[in-house]
Amino acid sequence: xxxxxxxxxxxxxxxxxxxxxxxxxxxxxxxxxxxxxxxxxxxxxxxxxxxxxxxxxxxxxxxxxxxxxxxxxxxxxxxxxxxxxxxxxxxxxxxxxxxxxxxxxxxxxxxxxxxxxxxxxxxxxxxxxxxxx
Amino acid sequence: xxxxxxxxxxxxxxxxxxxxxxxxxxxxxxxxxxxxxxxxxxxxxxxxxxxxxxxxxxxxxxxxxxxxxxxxxxxxxxxxxxxxxxxxxxxxxxxxxxxxxxxxxxxxxxxxxxxxxxxxxxxxxxxxxxxxx
DNA sequence: CAGGATCCTTTCAGATACTG
DNA sequence: CAGTATCTGAAAGGATCCTG
Numbered sequence: 001x002x003x004x005x006x007x008x009x010x011x012x013x014x015x016x017x018x019x020x021x022x023x024x025x026x027x028x029x030x031x032x033x034x035x036x037x038x039x040x041x042x043x044x045x046x047x048x049x050x051x052x053x054x055x056x057x058x059x060x061x062x063x064x065x066x067x068x069x070x071x072x073x074x075x076x077x078x079x080x081x082x083x084x085x086x087x088x089x090x091x092x093x094x095x096x097x098x099x100x101x102x103x104x105x106x107x108x109x110x111x112x113x114x115x116x117x118x119x120x121x122x123x124x125x126x127x128x129x130x131x132x133x
Numbered sequence: 134x135x136x137x138x139x140x141x142x143x144x145x146x147x148x149x150x151x152x153x154x155x156x157x158x159x160x161x162x163x164x165x166x167x168x169x170x171x172x173x174x175x176x177x178x179x180x181x182x183x184x185x186x187x188x189x190x191x192x193x194x195x196x197x198x199x200x201x202x203x204x205x206x207x208x209x210x211x212x213x214x215x216x217x218x219x220x221x222x223x224x225x226x227x228x229x230x231x232x233x234x235x236x237x238x239x240x241x242x243x244x245x246x247x248x249x250x251x252x253x254x255x256x257x258x259x260x261x262x263x264x265x266x
Numbered sequence: 267c268a269g270g271a272t273c274c275t276t277t278c279a280g281a282t283a284c285t286g
Numbered sequence: 287c288a289g290t291a292t293c294t295g296a297a298a299g300g301a302t303c304c305t306g
Contacts, residue, residue: 011237020153064243082230110197
């Protein structure tokens with residue numbers, strides 16, 4: 001894998017930043033079922049604020065992953081849809097999601113063990129000392 | 134893909150957050166070549182601060198992706214290495230990286246087009262008006 | 267309906283100083 | 287060497303109000 005200093009790596013880094021952000025993946029996954037209007041997305045993606053939906057969609061549009069189609073009617077109507085490029089992103093992403101789902105058990109267990117050890121680690125010869133306050 | 138509201142999705146979300154953060158992927162990629170000491174990682178991962186390296190390693194250790202081995206010598210020595218689980222993460226991640234590298238050209242072009250359009254869009258009947266200040 | 271503009275709080279992350 | 291602790295500026299993100 002390229003290093004952060006590599007010029008070649010900047011674009012990769014930026015793409016990972018986008019798909020790694022809090023909402024873009026959900027938008028892409030939702031649009032994979034077909035195009036949506038702004039408020040449809042807002043309703044289907046629970047917890048997203050209007051602001052973040054707008055910003056995320058702008059980012060995806062800027063990267064050519066999503067199209068934005070305005071119908072100059074009253075009231076206005078705006079449809080968002082995946083571009084062919086955006087659609088191809090879903091495959092490698094889903095591979096990662098499958099990995100996460102497949103391994104969430106051992107990860108959750110590792111966390112429990114780690115957190116227990118951190119909270120209950122006795123300092124040798126000093127009695128019990130609780131770390132992290 | 135599960136929705137953010139699904140309980141089932143929380144772990145997946147958290148895993149994506151981890152691999153999506155700024156440094157974890159570089160750490161994993163570096164450790165894939167073999168175990169490293171703290172300062173070796175710091176030297177090899179250009180631009181990372183001591184603080185962020187510590188925090189990222191703690192997170193990876195907590196999730197069971199990385200092991201931390203302390204040698205109680207003077208000066209102290211600490212080795213970090215991938216767990217078997219951590220090693221399996223690299224494959225789906227690399228699929229994503231390959232996608233990014235393969236498609237960085239069209240994405241960069243889409244950005245140029247988008248940014249130009251945003252900066253030069255003339256308001257109809259109003260002469261040229263520059264958006265974003 | 268689909269946002270743009272603002273305000274305001276929370277979180278992140280770099281720099282620095284100190285320690286076993 | 288391998289960290290921890292603290293401070294601080296920057297950035298992310300939510301809530302709210304306003305508009306064509």
